[in-house]
Amino acid sequence: MKYIPHLLRSRKRKILEENIMKSIMAITTYSIILVFIYLILVISWKGIPALSWEMISEIPSGGFYFGKEGGILNAIIGSIYLSVGATFLSLLISIPIALYLNIHLLHHNRIKGGIRYLLDILWGIPSILYGAFGFILMIVFHLQASLLAGIITLALLITPIIIRAFDEALQGIPEGLLEASYAMGLTRNQIAFHIFVRQAMPGLITATLIGFGRAIGDAASVLFTTGYTDHIPTSLDDPTASLPLAIFFQLSSPIPEVRERAYAAAFILTLIILAISLLIRLCTSRLSKYQI
Amino acid sequence: MYNNDIIRIENLHVTTATQVILKDINLKIPRNRITVILGPSGCGKTTLLKCLNRLTDLHPQLQVSGKVWIDDEDIFQPNVDVIAVRKKMGLLSQRPYPLPMSIYQNVAYGLKMQGIADKHTIRERVQHYLEEVGLWKEVKDRLHSPASKLSIGQQQRLCLARGLAVQPEIILADEPTSALDPISSKKIEEKFLELKSDYTLVLVTHILRQAKRLADHVIFMYLGEVIEQGTPQEIFEHPQTTILREYLKSGH
Ligand SMILES: Nc1ncnc2c1ncn2[C@@H]1O[C@H](COP(=O)(O)OP(=O)(O)OP(=O)(O)O)[C@@H](O)[C@H]1O
Ligand SMILES: [Mg+2]
Numbered sequence: 001m002k003y004i005p006h007l008l009r010s011r012k013r014k015i016l017e018e019n020i021m022k023s024i025m026a027i028t029t030y031s032i033i034l035v036f037i038y039l040i041l042v043i044s045w046k047g048i049p050a051l052s053w054e055m056i057s058e059i060p061s062g063g064f065y066f067g068k069e070g071g072i073l074n075a076i077i078g079s080i081y082l083s084v085g086a087t088f089l090s091l092l093i094s095i096p097i098a099l100y101l102n103i104h105l106l107h108h109n110r111i112k113g114g115i116r117y118l119l120d121i122l123w124g125i126p127s128i129l130y131g132a133f134g135f136i137l138m139i140v141f142h143l144q145a146s147l148l149a150g151i152i153t154l155a156l157l158i159t160p161i162i163i164r165a166f167d168e169a170l171q172g173i174p175e176g177l178l179e180a181s182y183a184m185g186l187t188r189n190q191i192a193f194h195i196f197v198r199q200a201m202p203g204l205i206t207a208t209l210i211g212f213g214r215a216i217g218d219a220a221s222v223l224f225t226t227g228y229t230d231h232i233p234t235s236l237d238d239p240t241a242s243l244p245l246a247i248f249f250q251l252s253s254p255i256p257e258v259r260e261r262a263y264a265a266a267f268i269l270t271l272i273i274l275a276i277s278l279l280i281r282l283c284t285s286r287l288s289k290y291q292i
Numbered sequence: 293m294y295n296n297d298i299i300r301i302e303n304l305h306v307t308t309a310t311q312v313i314l315k316d317i318n319l320k321i322p323r324n325r326i327t328v329i330l331g332p333s334g335c336g337k338t339t340l341l342k343c344l345n346r347l348t349d350l351h352p353q354l355q356v357s358g359k360v361w362i363d364d365e366d367i368f369q370p371n372v373d374v375i376a377v378r379k380k381m382g383l384l385s386q387r388p389y390p391l392p393m394s395i396y397q398n399v400a401y402g403l404k405m406q407g408i409a410d411k412h413t414i415r416e417r418v419q420h421y422l423e424e425v426g427l428w429k430e431v432k433d434r435l436h437s438p439a440s441k442l443s444i445g446q447q448q449r450l451c452l453a454r455g456l457a458v459q460p461e462i463i464l465a466d467e468p469t470s471a472l473d474p475i476s477s478k479k480i481e482e483k484f485l486e487l488k489s490d491y492t493l494v495l496v497t498h499i500l501r502q503a504k505r506l507a508d509h510v511i512f513m514y515l516g517e518v519i520e521q522g523t524p525q526e527i528f529e530h531p532q533t534t535i536l537r538e539y540l541k542s543g544h
Binding site for chain 1: 393
């Protein structure tokens with residue numbers, strides 16, 4: 001092998017380069033995962049001891065915020081109402097818009113590009129601004145801080161996210177499938193709701209989950225619009241408690257017991273997100289198996 | 293007045309900003325016959341088929357001018373019902389694209405489009421069309437599994453069944469057997485010969501022997517132009533141009 005030392009050397013160098021790149025990618029991947037695991041461990045560590053049946057089955061009693069008995073059932077129910085309502089409302093708006101972009105505006109690249117750009121900007125706006133906007137709307141329409149106002153504000157917040165995420169999935173639909181559908185003599189509506197929605201179902205599910213996660217975790221946009229209450233809302237006009245705000249109020253308490261309960265609330269919030277993600281994925285995996 | 297040519301094409305030009313794809317095409321395609329389009333890759337055969345059901349509308353970069361008459365209706369007139377024109381034609385594209393549904397639903401969808409609602413009738417017809425394309429035996433135990441799980445050749449036959457279920461007048465087939473084994477190809481060829489009594493077929497193929505076996509009328513294209521057309525005998529036995537002679541010689 002004496003006559004090819006330089007080849008051998010360059011081969012070794014390539015292997016070395018490859019290994020360095022591989023290590024960098026591995027390190028970043030695993031460190032991100034570690035951070036998440038650490039986060040979940042901290043929440044569980046501090047949250048589970050403070051967790052009790054009372055906490056998830058009762059509304060706060062008078063002295064709850066000073067460490068007396070009661071629970072955060074009001075915030076749990078409130079958060080579920082808010083985020084499910086907002087996700088549902090937002091889907092009603094987002095699905096037609098994303099389909100319109102990809103079917104009717106397919107060849108209008110300027111308009112399409114403009115709309116996408118706008119949505120991307122809206123995506124980046126901090127949620128406190130949505131909260132402020134929702135607050136202005138409330139004043140204009142003489143609404144009180146209520147479940148409805150919160151649902152509308154959260155829907156505004158997540159609509160650009162859901163549209164763009166679903167839009168990306170729709171853009172991946174092969175041109176040949178579009179041609180085949182048109183060649184069969186399908187109308188645009190049939191193509192939209194029978195072909196595109198099915199084909200892009202996994203994308204729609206992901207979009208829904210991203211939107212839902214953002215809605216249930218957001219504190220700033222419900223701060224002014226839904227208010228906070230110790231009761232479970234019974235109508236859309238009632239003010240509503242939410243988990244992010246419950247966490248915020250409890251964490252800012254000087255009493256250590258109350259602060260521990262904040263972690264319990266965070267733990268519950270995490271569980272809800274996990275449960276709903278799993279549920280949606282299970283329910284819809286059947287629908288997405290026909291993707292071509 | 294009964295017209296024997298179901299499709300007539302006059303002065304058809306298709307261009308993009310930089311390229312002429314089809315140049316002054318004038319053709320008549322006879323009813324209840326198999327018309328075969330031959331020509332080297334890239335000469336515009338697929339584009340010609342796409343003009344017949346206005347799939348060119350989907351590509352705004354393609355400028356189409358000229359006239360295409362189908363059943364004495366000029367389909368490029370602005371007030372034409374494009375959906376109705378497309379329903380007259382079943383397209384088998386070069387690569388099969390089943391709908392994102394189960395095998396059964398792929399065929400049933402076409403039936404439902406025609407307004408057939410009775411479950412029993414639909415089930416019978418689905419079986420009928422799947423048998424017609426020789427797919428029934430292979431899929432009868434997994435009718436409700438995704439169409440995408442079929443092999444490419446099976447998907448091609450499923451698309452043919454789907455096309456037939458819409459009951460078109462014309463079948464446009466773009467190299468329908470290019471992904472099939474010899475036995476399935478033969479089945480499709482036999483099917484085409486049978487279909488001739490009810491449908492008009494326009495077939496693009498690169499297989500000269502297949503063209504000889506099937507064609508009633510042959511069109512030879514080269515670089516976007518129709519160079520020769522005529523009966524199989526005229527084209528295969530007495531080619532007039534050197535280009536066609538070269539093409540036939542190198543073919544198989
Ligand atoms: N949508 C389009 N935009 C721009 N150019 C196109 C488009 N469709 C087809 N062309 C061009 O038109 C020419 C003919 O293409 P076409 O697909 O009709 O060829 P073909 O005869 O079917 O070839 P093959 O035998 O390989 O399928 C090619 O040069 C192609 O690049
Ligand atoms: Mg082609």
